[in-house]
Amino acid sequence: MLKDNQLQIIDNLINDLDGHQRSWLLGYIQGSTQAVAVNLDNLERPNFSPVVQRKVNILYATETGNSKSLSMELHKILHTKGQKVKSASVNRLKLESLDKDARTIFVVATHGEGDPPEAAKKFFESISDAKDQVLAGFSYAILGLGDSSYEKYCAAAVTLDQQLQKLGAKPFTEMQLLDVDYQKTKDNWIERIESTIEEIDSNAMGRVIPIRKADETLPAKRSTMGYNRLEPIVGKIKDIFVLNDIDSNKQTFHIEIKDFGDYAYRPGDSVGIIIPNTKGPDAVPRLYSISSSPSLHEGEIHLTVALACHDNADGTKGFGLASSYLSKMGIEDKLRFYIHENKLFELPSETQDAIMIGPGTGVAPFRSLTFERQEKGNSGRNWLFFGDQFSHCDFLYQSEWQEHVQLGSINQIDLAFSRDQKNKIYVQDKIKSKASELWKWIQGGAMVYICGSKDPMSIDVERTLCEVISECAGINLDAAEDYLLQLEDEGRYIKEVY
């Protein structure tokens, strides 16, 4: 129908346009064709079809927010290039809802010992249980975030790639794995995604695009000194003492670090401790939640470290590597560490209420948060759930909490000391007994935080929260679970568990 020179003009024009301009042109042609009753489909030419913009879906699996913030960065860039972008966490994603008409980009962190992030586990299970070839025709890219000092580097991303291919999906560009210095190296990957998508768009539909290779060496861009394992900083011990009283079964150390320079942090961030070379290979840094407030304890970082112990086979007592190293620190001793940001740890707004559930060392980030809110004069209320074994010797930072209650910087406090009475009482029992009040706070827009031991504490607490929501909202447990996941997606339900 069209003459060769006309086709040439169209081809040249399309190649010259960016995403926005192409969308505009498509709309323009459609508008004009209505007027002259010509359909785009009548543009007869083998190997040529109009540029139909397809969606880009970005799906992230994150534990501490790096994958989410990188996804958001990519989202913005692709959006400004005129792409139709959607991003979401894989938390609630069902395999059936993976869109074969879209280009899907996964940004996947690895945690634990080569595991997917906690919230992504269901999605990973659904992928591994799926039947072969159910994802035939699905097109994706993967960015893995990890830390090469772990034995299973970026294992979650690698597993996802293998599983997707097994299910018949095809990558449109090679998987890229980025290490702890990903801030310096991510731009190359973003550029590759951008140009690959543009290339796919500008080629006639159906034309095969060769798979672009992942970058092997990526140039450094910006210093992340102090914020990753590879560029740690040095500080000195200002103070160290045990928080538990005599009679306790535990030793929890309050450690203050000073003289580390001008490195900022936020409540919810933790510190990665570099353990000096032992005889064996380098030990993986251990993380400890920061328990100081950046506004109040200026120039200091406080940690709340429980000495981890176990019984050796020969009957002697053994201790955890990092916690025993820290417990032996003396005043003025030097310590190498980096700040590990938790970008998912949203702070409450000035007027927002905060429900903080943190037994044991889980209380650390709440000490930081409460002092910070007090210092900033926030009007939102604070409710602390704390617990441990005995009230007389394990009430960590007791006098500070009492003062907060007197000053009104803690509005409610519920304590669960499991061994103070015959029947064990835990934080989840306290939560249950305050169900309707808690529900009022949640409905009023409160943030909900759980910090401390993952198993069993956070699992039991989460189950209890679901029960409370189910009971108070009059919905079944599945719907209550969805409600909590929705809060998590909105950044109102935050877990820092280990």
Ligand SMILES: Cc1cc2nc3c(=O)[nH]c(=O)nc-3n(C[C@H](O)[C@H](O)[C@H](O)COP(=O)(O)OP(=O)(O)OC[C@H]3O[C@@H](n4cnc5c(N)ncnc54)[C@H](O)[C@@H]3O)c2cc1C
């Ligand atoms: C985000 C985050 C925040 C955290 N915040 C805090 C915090 O604020 N406070 C805190 O105390 N912890 C916190 N942790 C946990 C902390 O990082 C460490 O995991 C913890 O201190 C144990 O490390 P370790 O090196 O002392 O023990 P490891 O040497 O790693 O040992 C782990 C456990 O195994 C036991 N073990 C070791 N060897 C043996 C053996 N041969 N036989 C039997 N058992 C053995 C140890 O006793 C210990 O209980 C946090 C973790 C994360 C991920």
Ligand SMILES: Cc1cc2nc3c(=O)[nH]c(=O)nc-3n(C[C@H](O)[C@H](O)[C@H](O)COP(=O)(O)O)c2cc1C
């Ligand atoms: C407790 C813990 C365990 C980790 N385990 C691994 C691991 O097994 N393999 C790996 O490659 N990276 C591991 N990492 C590194 C994370 O994948 C890396 O910090 C990543 O940037 C986190 O992304 P996120 O913030 O999106 O969760 C671990 C990090 C933490 C804090």
